[in-house]
Amino acid sequence: MRSHYAASRITGDYAAYEALDRFIEQMAGRHGFSREYLNGVFSQAKRKQWTLDYLGKQSGAAGQPRPGAWSRYRSKFLTEQHISGGVSFWRRHASALKRAGALYGVPPEYIVGIMGVETVYGANVGNHRVIDALTTLSFDYPLRASFFRSELEKFLLMTRDEGIDPSAPVGSYAGAMGLGQFMPSSFMQWAVDFDGDGRRDLWNPVDAIGSIANYFSAHGWQPGEPVVTAARASGMARTLESGFDTRYSLAALTSHGIQPVASLGRDSTLRLLRLSADSGDEYWLGHQNFYVITRYNHSTHYAMAVHQLAQAIKRHYFESVALSQ
Numbered sequence: 001m002r003s004h005y006a007a008s009r010i011t012g013d014y015a016a017y018e019a020l021d022r023f024i025e026q027m028a029g030r031h032g033f034s035r036e037y038l039n040g041v042f043s044q045a046k047r048k049q050w051t052l053d054y055l056g057k058q059s060g061a062a063g064q065p066r067p068g069a070w071s072r073y074r075s076k077f078l079t080e081q082h083i084s085g086g087v088s089f090w091r092r093h094a095s096a097l098k099r100a101g102a103l104y105g106v107p108p109e110y111i112v113g114i115m116g117v118e119t120v121y122g123a124n125v126g127n128h129r130v131i132d133a134l135t136t137l138s139f140d141y142p143l144r145a146s147f148f149r150s151e152l153e154k155f156l157l158m159t160r161d162e163g164i165d166p167s168a169p170v171g172s173y174a175g176a177m178g179l180g181q182f183m184p185s186s187f188m189q190w191a192v193d194f195d196g197d198g199r200r201d202l203w204n205p206v207d208a209i210g211s212i213a214n215y216f217s218a219h220g221w222q223p224g225e226p227v228v229t230a231a232r233a234s235g236m237a238r239t240l241e242s243g244f245d246t247r248y249s250l251a252a253l254t255s256h257g258i259q260p261v262a263s264l265g266r267d268s269t270l271r272l273l274r275l276s277a278d279s280g281d282e283y284w285l286g287h288q289n290f291y292v293i294t295r296y297n298h299s300t301h302y303a304m305a306v307h308q309l310a311q312a313i314k315r316h317y318f319e320s321v322a323l324s325q
Contacts, residue, residue, distance in 0.1 A: 005040030005166075013047040019139050023149060027156060038156075041166050045135040048128065051173045052140055070275035070282065070301060077305045078312060082116045086313035087320060089121045089205070096194065096206045104213035105223030109317075111212045113310030114296060118181040122205065125179065126172040130155060133175040134184075151175055154184035162199055178202025180212045190215040219295040220288060227290045227307050228273070230261045231283040242274035244286060244294040244303060253285070260285055273300055 014020050020042060027033045090097060090112055097108035112121075119125050134155055137148035155175065159166040171177040175184065182191060182202055191200040194210025201207045235257025240248070247269050250260075258272065264285070271286030284304070293303035 005038075005044075006034075006036045007039040007043050008036065010039050011043045012045065014042050014045055014135060014139065017139050019145075020135075023138070023152070027153065031153075031157060033156065033160075041131065041156075042135065044131075044167060046129070046132045047140060048132050048136040048173070051128070051133065051136055054173065055141065055143075067276050068278045070304070071278040073301045074305055074308065077117050077309050082120065082309055083312045083316055085121050085123075086112045086116045086309065087317045089115065090313065090317050091320075093205055093209060096209045100194070100209050100213035103210075104217040104221070106213040106216045106221050107310075107314075109310035109314035110216065110227075110293070110306065111209055112313055113306040114212050114293075115179050115208065116309050116313070117302065117306050119179050122179045122203070122208075125170070125181075125203065126176070127170055128173050128175075129167060130169045130171050130175050130177060130184075131166050133171065133173055137174065148175070151184045154188050158184050158187050162201075178211075179205060179208035180215075182211065182215075186215065187211075190218055215296065216292055219292045221292045222288050225266065225289055226264075226287050227293070228287065228304070229264055229285045231285050232259050232261060233257055233281070233283040237283065238274075238281075240272055242272045242300075244271050244273070244291060244298070244300045246272050248272055258283060258285075273304070275300070275304065 009015070010017070010020065024033075024035055024038045024042070027038060028035050090108060094108075097111060100106060100111060101108055115121050134148055134152040138145055138152045141148065156166060158164070159169070169177055172181060176182065177184070177187065178201075180202060187200070187202065190211055191202060191207070192210040192214050193200050193207060195204060195206040199207075200211070202211060231253075237257045240246075240253070240256050240258070248271075249268065250264065250270060253270065253272060264270075271290060273284040273286050273290075275282040275284065286303075290303055290307065293306050294300070296306075297303070
């Protein structure tokens with residue numbers, strides 16, 4: 001880590017930000033950082049007006065999803081690029097994926113599926129400096145300033161622990177990092193050194209594989225259990241609330257005209273998922289493992305895209321294996 005960050009006061013875009021001065025005092029008192037060091041770090045942080053403008057547009061665009069929303073979302077990720085890229089990634093890292101599956105109980109296809117949806121296997125990890133993204137959102141985005149200041153705190157701890165220059169990491173506009181797009185708080189809790197080189201490096205595919213598997217395991221992944229089961233719906237199905245955070249017994253769903261099309265696993269609690277496809281509403285029953293995927297991103301569409309991409313990659317991977325024998 002560069003140790004020559006040092007300044008008696010903050011200069012640049014974040015000069016005279018009283019909230020940042022208070023943050024530095026907290027970091028010095030709570031974690032033993034040098035004030036001069038942090039003054040130097042934040043003197044080279046850049047205010048990202050693009051990010052603030054983008055988030056302003058996003059907050060004004062919220063509304064009810066339009067018919068066919070799931071079909072449009074799905075089409076972004078169930079592409080030839082995502083599927084063939086996932087197969088290639090699996091081939092290159094089969095050993096690490098197998099080891100992660102044995103250690104954490106998470107099938108390879110779901111680890112690969114996360115990377116496919118998040119960064120297309122590392123092709124799109126983002127180009128925003130994390131220090132710029134988190135500083136901007138911590139001190140110029142009041143709506144979620146508390147959350148991002150906590151992430152900024154974890155980021156500075158991460159860079160110190162791992163010996164990383166805090167100006168070096170790049171990621172998403174919101175500070176998510178690496179092939180699996182971990183926020184700094186997720187890094188601190190669940191990132192692992194899976195290749196044994198003494199560093200946790202989320203831009204390293206092997207460490208990213210182990211870290212994603214660890215994340216799923218820590219959030220309650222059930223090895224060998226299903227993720228979703230397709231369902232048929234009739235009668236009063238639309239009167240029930242749907243979404244990844246709903247909880248129903250099979251009896252309650254059946255009484256409203258919802259029937260699984262295959263036998264269920266051991267789950268006694270099910271999530272009712274209603275997806276607006278071009279051909280009409282699709283109904284699915286989400287199991288515990290589906291809910292675990294939503295801990296990565298709190299979205300039914302996201303988790304279903306990861307699941308369906310994972311299944312497509314798995315099918316094509318084993319077809320390619322069979323053809324090569």
